[in-house]
Amino acid sequence: MSTPTEQLHPPVMAPGDYTRYKIIMVTMGTVVPLLVAVLFYYKGLFKIQGAGPYLHALPAVNAVLNSLTAVALLTGFYFIRQKNVLAHRTAMATAFALGGLFLLSYVAYHSQVDSTKFGGVGTIRAIYFFLLLTHISLAVVTVALVLFTLYFALTGQYTKHKAIARWTFPVWLYVSVTGVIVYFMISPYYAA
Template sequence: MTTAAEQLHPPVLEPGDYTKYKIILGTLGVVVPLLVAVLFYYHGLFRIEGADAYLRKLPAVNAVLNSLTAAALLVGFYFIRQKNVLAHRAAMGTAFALGGLFLVSYVAYHSQVASTHFGGAGVVRGIYFLLLLSHISLAAVTVALVLFTLYFALTGQYTKHKRIARWTFPIWLYVSITGVIVYFMIAPYYPAG
C-alpha cells in the first residue's frame, strides 16, 4: 500500500538490495572521515610543490560554504514544515552539493598546507577547543548520517528518512555553524599570505 507522500512524490531511485546499499553507505561513512584524517595529519605525503600559495584562501571559502550549507539546511527545514516537498528536496540537494564542495576544498587545503595553531589563551582557548572537538567528532558521523538520510529520501523510504533526518538535521546544522565559528576564532592566527 502506498502512502499519500509516495503517490505525490515518487522515489527517484528504486530501493534495491538494502543490505548492499547499507554496506556501501556504511563503508563510505567510515572511509571518508578516515581519509580526511589521514590527509589532515599526514599532509606531507601528498604535497604538491608550491600549491600551498594558491590554497591559502580556502579556509575563508570553507567558512562561506559552511554558512551557505547551514542556510540551505534551515531553508529545507522550513519547506518541509510547510509540506513543500519539492522545495525541501531542492534546498537539501543544495546543502548536499555545498557539503560536497566543502569536503573537496577542505581536503585540498589540509593536504597541502600545514595546520595553523590557535594562539588564544585563557577561557577563549578552552571554548575554542571545546567547539573544535565537538565539531570534529560530529563531522565524522555526519557523513554517514547524511548519506543514509539521502538514500532513504531518494528511494522513497520516507518513514526511515524522517526518522534519521531528526538526528541528521541538528547534527549537520551544528557542524556547519561551528565550522564557521571555529574559522573566525582561528583566522587571526593564519599566516599572512
C-alpha cells in the same frame, strides 16, 4: 498501501538498487572520514611542492560553504514544515552539494598546508577547543548520517528518512555553524 507522500513523491531509486546503494553509503560513510584523517595527519605523503601559497583563500571559502550549507539546511527544514516536499528536496540537495564542495576544499587545504595554531589564551582558548573538538567529532558522524538520510529519501523509505533526519538535521547544522565560528576564531592567526 502507499502514503500520500509516497504517491505524490515516488522514490528516486528502484527497489532493486537498494542493496547496492546501501553498500555504497556504508563504504563512503567509513572511507571518507578515514581518508580525511589520513590526508590531514600524513601530509608529507601527499604534499604537492609549492601548492600551499595558492590555497591560502580556502579557509574563507570553507567558511562561506559552511554558512551556505547552514542556510540550505534551515531552508529545507522550513520547506518540509510547510509540506513543500519538492522545495525541501531542492534545498537539501543544495546542502548536500555544498557539503561535498566543502569536503573537497577542506581536504585540498589541509593536505597541503600546515595547521594553524590558535593563539588565544584563557577562557576563549577553552571555548575554541571545545567548539573545535565537538565540531570535528560530530563532522565524522555527520558523513554517515547525511548519507543514510539521503539513502532513505531516495529509496522512498520516508518513515526511516524522517526518523534519522531528526538526528541528522541538528548535528549537521551544528557542524556547519561551528565550522564558521571556528574559522572566525582562528582566522587572525593564519599566516599572511
